[in-house]
């Protein structure tokens with residue numbers, strides 16, 4: 491079947507889970523108290539803190555909001571408010587060169603090759619769109635932002651819901667069946683398939699101790715690196 495565009499996940503797909511869990515999340519957890527104290531009154535920050543407070547019974551102390559957010563980081567909650575705030579915090583880390591974002595060399599190469607071949611590339615991640623731009627703007631392989639034609643986060647809906655992929659398909663403006671979605675999470679691939687997209691499971695051996703096979707792949711094509719993704 492024709493592939494006219496590629497939509498990719500980040501964590502566990504283009505990039506290692508351990509970079510996100512062991513570098514980005516602890517950085518945000520540590521920096522949160524100081525970040526909220528320094529910037530909590532800015533409208534663009536306050537709106538997300540207020541959203542967290544409202545969801546937790548209207549708590550009014552920022553210290554309590556910080557504790558809730560740190561708990562969500564520990565649980566790896568993919569909450570839009572947390573993701574927006576994390577993105578703002580990571581901006582400091584990237585700017586001061588505390589880290590660069592991990593990208594598998596095979597992913598960087600394939601993304602460059604597909605872009606050069608004229609295939610439009612899109613990102614769909616639980617990380618906020620500003621966080622995605624920072625991530626690919628400061629990757630181990632340099633600034634890759636110009637490779638992408640569009641960016642989507644959970645403002646489009648949750649990654650395990652078919653409607654989110656329908657929203658993205660409408661935004662991209664191509665037939666669902668011509669868009670290939672790449673992810674390490676089978677439930678995300680299931681939702682994308684339900685919306686009519688083509689799917690490939692990226693099964694990184696560095697991230698997943700046991701290769702997924704048989705029923706565990708839910709029938710999605712499985713590869714271990716981007717080099718094995720066929721776009722013809």
Ligand SMILES: CSCCC(=O)C(=O)COP(=O)(O)O
Nearest residue numbers: 500501615616617621622625
């Ligand atoms: C691009 S921001 C860092 C990743 C992140 O916060 C995250 O939750 C990644 O989730 P994904 O949907 O890319 O698996």
Ligand SMILES: [Mg+2]
Nearest residue numbers: 499501502674
């Ligand atoms: Mg992922």
